[in-house]
Amino acid sequence: MNPILSVRDLTIRFGGVVALDAFSMDIPEGSIFGLIGPNGAGKTTCFNCISGLYRPTRGSVRFGGTELTRLPRHGVARLGLSRTFQNVALYPSLPVRENVMVGAHARLPVSMLGAALRSPAVRAAEEEIAHSADAALAALRLSAYADRGVAELPVGIQHRVEIARALVTRPKLLLLDEPAAGLTAGEVDELREVLLRLHEEMKLTMVVVEHNMRFVMKTCSDLAVLSFGRKLAQGSPEDIANDAAVIDAYLGGVL
Numbered sequence: 001m002n003p004i005l006s007v008r009d010l011t012i013r014f015g016g017v018v019a020l021d022a023f024s025m026d027i028p029e030g031s032i033f034g035l036i037g038p039n040g041a042g043k044t045t046c047f048n049c050i051s052g053l054y055r056p057t058r059g060s061v062r063f064g065g066t067e068l069t070r071l072p073r074h075g076v077a078r079l080g081l082s083r084t085f086q087n088v089a090l091y092p093s094l095p096v097r098e099n100v101m102v103g104a105h106a107r108l109p110v111s112m113l114g115a116a117l118r119s120p121a122v123r124a125a126e127e128e129i130a131h132s133a134d135a136a137l138a139a140l141r142l143s144a145y146a147d148r149g150v151a152e153l154p155v156g157i158q159h160r161v162e163i164a165r166a167l168v169t170r171p172k173l174l175l176l177d178e179p180a181a182g183l184t185a186g187e188v189d190e191l192r193e194v195l196l197r198l199h200e201e202m203k204l205t206m207v208v209v210e211h212n213m214r215f216v217m218k219t220c221s222d223l224a225v226l227s228f229g230r231k232l233a234q235g236s237p238e239d240i241a242n243d244a245a246v247i248d249a250y251l252g253g254v255l
């Protein structure tokens with residue numbers, strides 16, 4: 001299968017810490033790819049390099065033939081790559097629908113003056129955004145929460161609002177950073193069901209960083225394992241669960 005994203009020799013240092021050390025991986029188009037590893041292994045740093053938040057010291061990230069490491073962050077998003085963050089990063093005082101619409105406003109193809117004067121083009125674009133936001137909320141089974149304030153909702157719902165916000169730009173590739181963190185077992189099952197349906201219906205490729213191994217093993221088609229910034233293993237969930245080096249890195253505990 002063709003890779004939609006290719007990471008090659010990605011290296012980044014923070015002072016004396018080598019957070020990623022010549023890390024490479026290929027994400028097959030249409031996969032749900034899990035990036036796992038112990039705390040501090042470099043998983044979020046990898047997402048930050050892919051999404052343009054960090055500039056790597058060395059290496060390349062190619063997405064659909066474009067080199068991402070030289071693009072500004074908004075340029076990466078415009079190519080069709082979207083992400084969520086490890087800690088829920090929503091506007092707590094805004095309702096759910098407005099939080100989701102924020103995801104699309106950054107892509108409004110209108111001038112500052114047009115926006116200030118609320119030109120017909122701006123109004124048409126805003127209607128389009130509201131429509132996309134409602135579609136994303138429906139896809140995440142959040143329509144009933146659209147007018148509720150984010151701060152009053154359980155963390156499981158807040159995670160799904162973040163995913164809806166990332167989806168509103170209609171990405172080809174979605175990076176999810178610990179989407180199951182802080183969720184109850186029931187919420188994790190519901191999240192899994194929602195993601196599998198999105199994957200099926202929207203043909204969306206996803207890369208998931210996650211510590212919840214039950215979720216990872218049941219949801220991902222392929223896995224790569226990072227440890228101290230280096231790739232320890234890559235393969236199917238079954239291969240990874242039986243890999244001696246991986247079991248060792250996790251002290252034999254969680255797999």
Ligand SMILES: Nc1ncnc2c1ncn2[C@@H]1O[C@H](COP(=O)(O)OP(=O)(O)OP(=O)(O)O)[C@@H](O)[C@H]1O
Binds near residue numbers: 019042
């Ligand atoms: N901005 C930064 N400045 C300095 N060090 C950093 C920075 N970002 C990451 N690091 C360091 O890089 C290493 C990898 O961190 P990273 O957050 O990528 O790990 P992780 O695998 O996502 O961990 P976790 O599972 O705990 O979230 C750690 O040693 C971390 O302290």
